[in-house]
Amino acid sequence: MEKLDKLLSTGPKVLNIGLQSFYESCETQGIPTVHIRWEPPAQGNPELLSLLDKLL
Amino acid sequence: MFSVKTHIIRQLYRDSVQLMRAASAANKLEGIKIASVFMGTPKNKSLLEEVGLLTPEAQNAKSNDIIISVHADTKSNASKAIQYIIDLISQEVTTLKEVAIYRSIRGALTGLTDANLAVISIPGEFAARETRLALEQNLNVMLFSDNVPIEDEIALKNKAHEEGLIVMGPDCGTAMIKNVGLGFANVVMPGPIGIVAASGTGTQEVMVLCHQRGIGVTHAIGTGSRDIKDSVGGVTMIDGLHGLDHDPTVQSIVIVSKPPDNKTLQKVLEEVQICSKPVIINFLGKKAGYCDHPGKTLTVNTLEEVAYSASHFIQSKELKRISVIFDDYEEIKRILSKTKSILMPEQKYIRGLFAGGTFTYEAAMIISDILRPTESLWTNVNLGGTKQIENPNMSREHTLIDMGADEFTVGKPHPMIDQTERTRRFLKEIKDPQTAVILIDFVFGWGSHIDPLTDMQDAFTQWELLDRNIPIVTHLCGTELDPQDLNKSIPTLEDLGIYVMPTNAQAARLAALIATRGDLNQLMK
Numbered sequence: 001m002e003k004l005d006k007l008l009s010t011g012p013k014v015l016n017i018g019l020q021s022f023y024e025s026c027e028t029q030g031i032p033t034v035h036i037r038w039e040p041p042a043q044g045n046p047e048l049l050s051l052l053d054k055l056l
Numbered sequence: 057m058f059s060v061k062t063h064i065i066r067q068l069y070r071d072s073v074q075l076m077r078a079a080s081a082a083n084k085l086e087g088i089k090i091a092s093v094f095m096g097t098p099k100n101k102s103l104l105e106e107v108g109l110l111t112p113e114a115q116n117a118k119s120n121d122i123i124i125s126v127h128a129d130t131k132s133n134a135s136k137a138i139q140y141i142i143d144l145i146s147q148e149v150t151t152l153k154e155v156a157i158y159r160s161i162r163g164a165l166t167g168l169t170d171a172n173l174a175v176i177s178i179p180g181e182f183a184a185r186e187t188r189l190a191l192e193q194n195l196n197v198m199l200f201s202d203n204v205p206i207e208d209e210i211a212l213k214n215k216a217h218e219e220g221l222i223v224m225g226p227d228c229g230t231a232m233i234k235n236v237g238l239g240f241a242n243v244v245m246p247g248p249i250g251i252v253a254a255s256g257t258g259t260q261e262v263m264v265l266c267h268q269r270g271i272g273v274t275h276a277i278g279t280g281s282r283d284i285k286d287s288v289g290g291v292t293m294i295d296g297l298h299g300l301d302h303d304p305t306v307q308s309i310v311i312v313s314k315p316p317d318n319k320t321l322q323k324v325l326e327e328v329q330i331c332s333k334p335v336i337i338n339f340l341g342k343k344a345g346y347c348d349h350p351g352k353t354l355t356v357n358t359l360e361e362v363a364y365s366a367s368h369f370i371q372s373k374e375l376k377r378i379s380v381i382f383d384d385y386e387e388i389k390r391i392l393s394k395t396k397s398i399l400m401p402e403q404k405y406i407r408g409l410f411a412g413g414t415f416t417y418e419a420a421m422i423i424s425d426i427l428r429p430t431e432s433l434w435t436n437v438n439l440g441g442t443k444q445i446e447n448p449n450m451s452r453e454h455t456l457i458d459m460g461a462d463e464f465t466v467g468k469p470h471p472m473i474d475q476t477e478r479t480r481r482f483l484k485e486i487k488d489p490q491t492a493v494i495l496i497d498f499v500f501g502w503g504s505h506i507d508p509l510t511d512m513q514d515a516f517t518q519w520e521l522l523d524r525n526i527p528i529v530t531h532l533c534g535t536e537l538d539p540q541d542l543n544k545s546i547p548t549l550e551d552l553g554i555y556v557m558p559t560n561a562q563a564a565r566l567a568a569l570i571a572t573r574g575d576l577n578q579l580m581k
């Protein structure tokens with residue numbers, strides 16, 4: 001629980017993965033945030049992705 | 057003669073809000089029956105198949121291809137709409153002020169080395185993988201995505217628990233950490249309330265009503281709706297509960313959820329007993345009284361009772377169920393007297409069109425208690441005492457519809473971010489001579505439509521032009537600090553003659569009394 005406790009006591013510092021609008025609302029609220037420009041990995045092929053994950 | 061056209065944009069990714077924004081704009085064009093824009097993920101393709109729009113081109117699309125599907129009155133209008141969507145998507149210019157572009161969690165950690173939370177909102181098929189990668193980097197996770205397999209949810213939550221981390225979600229729409237709203241959350245003052253909840257709009261209602269009583273909220277930990285199933289075991293609810301108990305800024309803890317499965321219910325109630333702070337519990341639909349211990353735990357029946365009782369505790373240090381029927385009885389008497397005099401005899405039924413799933417559920421619970429035993433209440437939420445409507449597009453007798461349910465949001469925006477579908481349904485309901493009252497909610501805050509009332513302006517104009525009176529009862533879940541500004545919105549609606557109630561529960565009670573020509577005395581027994 002110590003990492004959750006620390007999150008609650010220090011406040012969120014966010015990596016945003018997905019909706020850009022969520023990044024923007026974090027920015028507006030003035031919290032440290034970076035946005036990850038996510039795209040489906042392995043050209044969006046879940047089978048290929050699973051294979052790559054096993055190899056890496 | 058209708059025309060269905062599909063167009064695929066290869067190798068271009070846009071997030072679902074950006075795509076829905078384009079779809080929503082296209083749906084307003086001339087001759088368009090429905091325009092939808094998806095990424096070509098397996099889940100989206102199966103949804104398209106269910107509604108009969110999976111053309112061979114769409115079938116061949118990959119997860120990083122965009123599928124545009126348009127159903128229009130003519131080929132020409134369909135083509136125009138497709139070109140319009142292509143232009144909108146191509147023009148989508150990033151507003152990011154970033155100096156560096158990150159494409160992975162590891163990469164992003166070089167830009168924010170002390171990050172402690174990953175907020176993940178990507179297609180469900182890929183969400184578990186990113187969550188696992190985030191946990192491996194010692195990040196807590198808010199997982200907004202839905203359609204994550206339950207086996208993945210169980211594994212991820214157990215891993216997080218072992219590592220002292222938390223996974224809020226999947227399907228976690230609302231959270232607040234140290235008064236910072238994440239996902240769909242209202243802007244409220246900071247304060248001594250901590251919430252752990254398996255309900256997004258339930259959380260929003262409690263935080264808003266506490267704020268309106270001058271009591272702030274510091275944290276709201278969302279669990280996702282499946283956390284309370286025995287297969288998951290309430291891992292996030294229990295860890296969240298203890299997290300709130302450890303935080304010195306929290307003076308009282310609130311739990312809001314549908315009732316958990318039996319084993320999880322017992323486990324949660326056992327954990328509640330060992331908390332050092334008073335805990336107020338609302339398992340919606342479970343009659344209060346199942347876990348009341350003076351000064352330590354209190355069970356309540358509605359979201360309104362949660363907020364009123366929690367605020368009362370903070371103000372007086374007395375842990376007591378605060379129940380009201382209406383905040384302003386004189387105003388209700390005046391409204392009922394007026395509506396009784398204007399309704400025609402055939403206007404008998406409530407038609408509820410909700411954006412909030414929990415609001416639908418709570419309203420159904422309240423209204424079914426007020427209706428006569430001979431009257432039926434039809435809904436698309438699963439609640440004992442109501443009847444499951446076969447065709448959610450077609451109201452019958454008293455009907456309450458959660459318009460954020462899957463059947464309304466396949467390829468279409470949720471009513472919290474776009475009113476197009478709700479406007480259509482509203483116009484249909486006001487044409488029904490049996491409609492006695494329209495019950496409708498609006499949810500404000502981060503993530504929600506910036507001006508939902510203007511989005512429904514045309515519908516309200518048509519309602520004003522009707523040759524008979526249909527009262528509208530509404531509840532705005534919002535604060536004066538929200539981007540939509542509650543203080544500006546209430547007079548706008550009241551000037552139209554719409555009845556604005558302070559809570560969802562009170563809106564439901566008023567709608568039931570209007571439709572049944574009831575009076576206050578029957579609720580005060």
